[in-house]
Amino acid sequence: MNKIKLKKNGFSMVEVLIALLLLGTVGLGFLAVLANSSSHTLNADVRATAESIARSQMEYVKAQPYDGSNPPVYLVDTTKFDATIWQITITGERLDPRGDGTGNDDGLQKITITVEYYRGGSWDDVVVLEGYKYTG
Template identity: 40%
Template sequence: MANIKRKTGLLSGREAGLTLLEMVVALGILSAISLAFIGGLSSNTKSVYIADERATAESMARSQMEWVKYSPYSFNATSYSLAPILDATDYEYYSANITAAPLHDPDDGLQKITVTISREDAVIYTLEGYKTDR
């Protein structure tokens, strides 16, 4: 009787391939992981955009407030003129509004100044400060 040896290797017999069910399950798991990763990237991108928008608005508000504080005091003023913006490309879609209100009636030389920064008609940042008659 001859000895018949079977060829043994890495894949033999039934282990040679994957079933359709195994492939579908593997693709489902891979898809779920991919969607979670892409969702995280999308959320991170939006967070960076919001932070950049807020930082730009805050910078603009602070420069406008400094402009008002160094301009001459105007009794019973309801607003002050806006500071000129040197590099308008950074602030292209932003707008500023400055309001003033005396703290006492009659105006005794102390006003509350409010600088509101908007972008596309949505308020992004509001800064309040005080101006005195020096």
């Protein structure tokens, strides 16, 4: 009598399920890393744009006539950004390098520009740039 030998070809259902579980776990890990990377890229882009806006606002303030009031007030150049997602605050402070009181302007002011980004229903500070305006 001839015995027929059955060869076991292929994979069992348990082996297939384990392989799918391993592939799914690796795939989810990859997607998590990709999502995290995208978030960091977006944050870097927002920060770079905010720095550019802050620098252009500082140049705009320096080009405006010197304001001798206390505190000095300077306008924001609203043509350089989208006001629905960016908010710019410019504050001026009279300095007193001679030590004779800020009542008489020594011609030196500290300018602070704060750039905020609208994210998730609130404004987040992105960049604070400080510079000086001088009139001789």
